[in-house]
Amino acid sequence: MKKYNFFAGPAILPQSVLEQASQAALSFGDMGLSILEISHRSKEFVAVIEEARALAKELLGFSDDYETLFLQGGASSQFYMTPMNLLNPDETACYVDTGNWSSKAIKEVKHFGNVNVLASSKDENYTYIPKGYDIPSDAKYLHLTSNNTIYGTQMHSFPDTDVPIVCDMSSDIFSRPIPTEKFGMIYAGAQKNMGPAGTTLVIIRKDILGKVKREIPTMLDYNTHIGKGSSFNTPPVFPIYVSLLTMRWVKEMGGVGAMELHNEEKGSLLYDEIDRNPLFVGTSRKEDRSLMNVPFVMNDAYKSLESAFLDLCNSEGCMGVKGYRTVGGFRASIYNAMTKEGINKLVGLMQDFEKKNG
Numbered sequence: 001m002k003k004y005n006f007f008a009g010p011a012i013l014p015q016s017v018l019e020q021a022s023q024a025a026l027s028f029g030d031m032g033l034s035i036l037e038i039s040h041r042s043k044e045f046v047a048v049i050e051e052a053r054a055l056a057k058e059l060l061g062f063s064d065d066y067e068t069l070f071l072q073g074g075a076s077s078q079f080y081m082t083p084m085n086l087l088n089p090d091e092t093a094c095y096v097d098t099g100n101w102s103s104k105a106i107k108e109v110k111h112f113g114n115v116n117v118l119a120s121s122k123d124e125n126y127t128y129i130p131k132g133y134d135i136p137s138d139a140k141y142l143h144l145t146s147n148n149t150i151y152g153t154q155m156h157s158f159p160d161t162d163v164p165i166v167c168d169m170s171s172d173i174f175s176r177p178i179p180t181e182k183f184g185m186i187y188a189g190a191q192k193n194m195g196p197a198g199t200t201l202v203i204i205r206k207d208i209l210g211k212v213k214r215e216i217p218t219m220l221d222y223n224t225h226i227g228k229g230s231s232f233n234t235p236p237v238f239p240i241y242v243s244l245l246t247m248r249w250v251k252e253m254g255g256v257g258a259m260e261l262h263n264e265e266k267g268s269l270l271y272d273e274i275d276r277n278p279l280f281v282g283t284s285r286k287e288d289r290s291l292m293n294v295p296f297v298m299n300d301a302y303k304s305l306e307s308a309f310l311d312l313c314n315s316e317g318c319m320g321v322k323g324y325r326t327v328g329g330f331r332a333s334i335y336n337a338m339t340k341e342g343i344n345k346l347v348g349l350m351q352d353f354e355k356k357n358g
C-alpha cells in the first residue's frame with residue numbers, strides 16, 4: 001500500500017531526492033565511491049557545499065551581504081549561538097514567545113545578556129500569533145519563530161522594524177518567499193522541510209557580527225565558519241548533499257513562489273475539510289493557521305473516537321497523524337514534499353469516518 005508521510009520531523013522528502021540520495025550512497029557521480037566515504041576536501045564535495053550555499057541564498061533571494069553556513073548541533077544550538085555571537089552582557093535582545101521552540105530559545109539568552117519577551121501567546125496555549133507589540137529601537141535583535149511546528153501557527157507577515165530580525169525558520173524554510181531585507185539572520189534545522197537531520201542552515205548578514213566583546217570558542221563563532229566556507233571542520237556531508245538535492249527540487253518546481261501556491265492549495269483542501277466536517281475542529285486561530293503543520297482534534301461530542309480515527313489513518317497508510325502531547329488529537333504535517341494526492345487521501349479518510357460515525 002502507498003504510504004503518505006505526515007510526520008512532523010524528521011519528515012517527508014521528495015521521492016526523487018530519496019532516489020538520488022540512495023544512488024549517491026552507493027556511487028557518487030562518476031567517482032565510483034560512495035559520498036559517505038570521500039573527503040570533504042575533495043573537489044567533488046567542495047562543489048556540493050558551494051552549490052548548496054549559493055542555492056540557499058538564491059532560492060530565498062538573499063543578497064551578497066549575507067553568508068550561508070551548514071552547521072551541526074541542530075536548530076537548538078542556534079538558541080545559544082545567536083546571543084553568544086550577537087549580544088553583549090549589558091545589551092537586550094527581544095523575543096516573541098509563540099511556543100515550545102521560542103521558549104527554549106528565550107531560556108538561553110540569560111547566559112549572555114538581557115532578554116525582553118515582547119509578547120507571548122502562552123495564555124491561549126499558543127493557538128495564535130501575537131501582533132501589535134512595540135519593538136524598542138535599542139534592541140540588539142528581535143527573535144521570531146516563523147512557524148510553530150507543535151501548535152500549527154505561522155507568521156503570515158513580519159513586523160516592520162529597523163531592528164534586525166533573527167528568525168527560526170526550521171519548519172517553513174523554502175515554503176514561501178520571505179522579505180529577506182528584514183532579516184539579520186535566519187536559521188533552520190534541515191529535518192523538517194529541507195533534508196535529513198544533521199545539519200542546520202544559517203544565513204547571516206555579515207555586518208551584524210564581530211560586535212561582541214566576549215571571547216567566543218572557535219567552533220561556536222559564526223566568523224570561524226564563514227572564514228572557512230562552512231568547512232572549518234568536517235561538515236555533515238550527507239545531510240548537506242541531501243539538502244542540496246531538495247533545494248534543486250524546489251528550484252525545478254518553480255522556486256519558493258511556486259511552493260507557496262502549492263502549499264496554499266494543499267492547506268485549503270485540508271483546512272476546508274476540518275471546518276466542514278462536524279467531527280473535527282481546528283485548534284489554531286484561523287488567521288494564523290500554518291500551511292506546514294495542521295493540528296486538529298475531535299469535536300467534543302466525538303472525543304471517544306480519537307483513537308479509532310488514528311487507527312484508520314495508520315491502516316490506510318496515512319502515517320504520523322498523531323498530535324503532539326500538549327495539543328492532543330491530530331497533526332498533519334504537510335511540508336513542501338507532501339503531494340495533493342496525500343492530502344486528498346487524508347481528506348477522504350475524514351469523510352469516510354464521518355459517514356461511518358457522524
Ligand SMILES: *Cc1c(COP(=O)(O)O)cnc(C)c1O
Nearest residue numbers: 074075076101149168170171189
Ligand atoms: C524542530 C524544531 C527545532 C529543533 O530543531 P533541532 O534540530 O532538533 O534542534 C527548533 N525550532 C523549530 C521551529 C522546530 O520546528
